[in-house]
Amino acid sequence: MTKWIYSPNSGNSARALLGTHGVQPLVCVGINPSTAAPGDLDRTVATVRRVAVKHGFDSFMMLNVYPQRATDPRDMHVTMDAQLHAWNMESIAQFVGGRSLSVWAAWGTLIGKRRYLPQALRDISAMPELVNASWLSRGPRSKAGHPHHPLYVRADAELDSFDLRAYLARL
Numbered sequence: 001m002t003k004w005i006y007s008p009n010s011g012n013s014a015r016a017l018l019g020t021h022g023v024q025p026l027v028c029v030g031i032n033p034s035t036a037a038p039g040d041l042d043r044t045v046a047t048v049r050r051v052a053v054k055h056g057f058d059s060f061m062m063l064n065v066y067p068q069r070a071t072d073p074r075d076m077h078v079t080m081d082a083q084l085h086a087w088n089m090e091s092i093a094q095f096v097g098g099r100s101l102s103v104w105a106a107w108g109t110l111i112g113k114r115r116y117l118p119q120a121l122r123d124i125s126a127m128p129e130l131v132n133a134s135w136l137s138r139g140p141r142s143k144a145g146h147p148h149h150p151l152y153v154r155a156d157a158e159l160d161s162f163d164l165r166a167y168l169a170r171l
Contacts, residue, residue, distance in 0.1 A: 004038035005061065007091050014067040014084055016091030018045060022059025026052035027096075027103045027133075028150065029124070030064045031110040031117065034071050047150040048104075051138065055159055057102070063092055065107055065120045073113045080116035085123070093129045100132040105162045108149030109142055111171070118171050125164055137162040145170055 007017035015033040019025060028048045036042040041049065045062050052060035067088040070076045077084075111117050124130070137147035139157035147162055 002038075005095070006038050008037075009067075009084075009087065013069055014087070015064075015069060016067050016088050017061060017063065017095055019061030020049075020059040022057070024057055025059040025061045025101065026055065026057040027061045027063060027101050028106050029103060030062065030149070031107045031113070032064050032066050032073060032076055033062070033069050035069065036062070044150050048106075051104075051150070051159070061095060063095075064088070065111070065117055065124065066114075067091075073110050076114055078114070080114075080120065085120055088120075089123060089127065092124060093127055096127070096129040096133070098129050098132060100134070102159075103130070103133045103135050104159065105135055105137045105147040105164065105167075106150050107147065108152060109144065109146050110149065111146060118168075121171075122168055125168060135162040135164040136160060 003021040005017050005019050005021060008015045018036055034042050036045040048062055049060050066076065067084055068076050136159045138159050139148050139153035141147060145167060
C-alpha cells in the first residue's frame, strides 16, 4: 500500500506537497498544482511517478513554484499572495530538511505566466534546505532555455544535470 504525503491548505485552493514516502524520492518542481490528490493523480503527477520509477527512485514528490491550484495557469493570482508563498516555502523546507535530493526542474515556459513566478523560484532556490540538491531537467530545453513541463517531453527522455544558477541568471 502506498503511503502518501499530501499537504493542501484548509480550503483546498492550494497544495504544497503531493507524493509518496521513501528514502530516495525524485522531487519535481512544477509551476502550480492542478486537481491531483492521492489516488487521483492528474497526467502531470502520474508522469512524475512513472519517471521516478523508471529512474530507480523509491518515491516521488511534486512541489510547485506557486501553490495555488489552477487547472489553467492563466487563472492564477495576478499578484503573489505572500502568505501562500510563505506557506509553500515552509512546506518545502520541512520536506527537504537539508537532504541530498534529486530535484527535477519541470516548470516549462509557464514561468512567464505571472511576473512574480521567477522571484518565487529564486526564493525557493535560495533556501538553505536545498543547498545539497542536485538539479535535473528532462529532455531538451525550450528555445528560451526553460526546462520542459513533464507532459511535453518524449517518454524516452533521460534526466540530465540542470544548472539552476546559470538559468536564474538569464531569467
